[in-house]
Amino acid sequence: MRLAPRHATLLLVLAVFAALPFLLPSSFHLRVATLVWVQALAAVGLNLLMGLAGQVSLGHAGFFGIGAYAVALGPRHLGLDPLLSALAGLVLSGLLALVVGRPILRLRGHYLAVATLGLGILVWLVLNSEVGLTGGPDGIQVPRLVLFGWRVAGAETWYWITGLALLLGVWLALNLEDSPLGRALRALHDSEVAARVAGIDVARAKLVVFVIAAIYAALAGSLLALFNRFVTPQVADFLHSIELVTMVVIGGMGSTLGAIVGAAILTVLPQALTVFHDYEHAVLGLMIILFMIFLRQGIVPGLVALLPRRAVA
């Protein structure tokens, strides 16, 4: 039986997702796995923008932060249900991407990177400075999620919820890659001029994928905040944006599985490297450098290229 690569990716993620709870000994490990799913969801969205369409975003944590703060602020200031707040966060994030994306997606390369960077920093500034509204740098509590009278709690529950969200995200992303929009994005990645000549509305295609990536990030942010039940402006800071970009790049640009692997590495490694104590950060940096030297296209595409040819069907 021949499996299309996108089905193989989905099946692989599904298998890992279903098997992990039986292999992980404690709820701490489940928590780390949950964090991997959440970060991976944001990275999968960002990969659509960066890997597929070739547009850089250095402010993606801003959208993540909007999603995270929506579930903290909606119930507190507007009396909204957390689930409704999360939805409002997705809409707000998508709208912001739509409004801001229109002018800044006209920029290319470094200019686009700087514009998105500015956007991310603006979101962080608001979350950090509006103490009365957001609780400021010390963060804010997030109310517990209650679904139809069921209080959602426990690491294992959140593992399933976030994992299902990721599966859904992966499925949508894989479908998008093979859709007319996906092909249009790949075309404009290679050459915007050629894409335009072929009849693709370049500006619109870029805008749509930017909005989609923003919604992915906002959903991930909402899930993280509901799971942690506490959020600080750090979810939206520049370092987190860089972290998301790094996940996509070391996992392999353009590969959805790569984005998940990248998220897993950047989330699990710091936990594994605590044995190095003071040298933890140096080792982490060194490993990222080594990945980039030896697997230049990113981990997943790099390893696939190393496999014997018959295995890649």
Place this chain on the structure above:
Amino acid sequence: MQRRQFFAGMAAAAMLAFAAPGHAQAPIRIGSVLSVTGPASFLGDPEARTLRLYIDRINQAGGVLGRRLELVLYDDGGDANRARTFATRLVEDDRVIAVVGGTTTGTSMAMIPVFEEAKIPFISLAGGIEIIEPVKPFTFKTPHTDKMACEKIFDDLRKRGLTRVGLISGTGGFGASMRNQCLRVAGEFGIQIVADERYGPGDTDMTPQLTRMRNVPGGVQAVINADFGQGPAIVTRNFAQLNMGVPLYQSHGVASRSFIELAGAAAEGVRLPAAALLVAEQLPDNDPQKRVVMAYKQLYESTQNQPVSTFGGHAYDGLMILVEAIKRANSTDGTRIRDAIRATRGFVGTGGVVNMSATDHMGLDLSAFRMIEIRNGTWKLID
């Protein structure tokens, strides 16, 4: 080939990290999550050094309850999400019996639910009053709150007969929190905040804010600056350049040598509330804290080759309160230790004399703060 070795090494590292250690006459495990790196590292680093130093010393002296102490310390880099992950790890994997740490208010608040749920005593080293207010059954803290800093300053102002005060604060966590507390308690001391100026974390010139303050109708009789790091040094320099001619008060956030170095001659005459540790040598011999702060200062400075800071002192207090509580409880059961911590009376630490109760999980009063003035480039104990 190289590549294969590299991955093998990585797998080994991962296994090492996740392998469960064996148990003999098991040591007592104390957990800690500190911001040793990142923006709060100037707090977290001395805290980590202090914990390592004193746990070694306690072990050399025979440990606690006949067992060795083992410190499990993680660095959260100042990130609340990472702090929470490490908190879960301390509870689930490392099975610690108590936790000292949480460098910032944000990381502490993120960790509290984890320890509360596991019924593990948690002694935070962060300043924010929300950590212990409302009281949570298993959460304690050792540093003074910013509310106390405000009260100490207002108390000093009242003694000098000054009532019209200008407040200038940074928008960072520390400044924002202290500003709120000062605005809240000013009335109780008959203090009127006639100007309330703010500045951002990266600002390099606060002359406009100070000028506005000088032009307030009726004028200001004193200025209070709530912040730590670079900001207060710049405010102090601008304050001197503008020749404001009224007293300037800083907070306990500047209680380190680097402030005097940064502000230079402009720091002369600046007053601030700070822990006794800062003026250890100047304390009168009959001061109850004299012996403790001198011993800590000498040991820290002789082993770490850096000047002592009050932040490391908070870690010392937290660890010692915990160790004494474990001894008194004669048990490693979380609830018993918690009860013993809560029963702490007359504990003399670097931050002050601690008297805990069921309603007070910090146990410090205003006498824990000393009013200090900067004279001839050094700290001078006033009160």
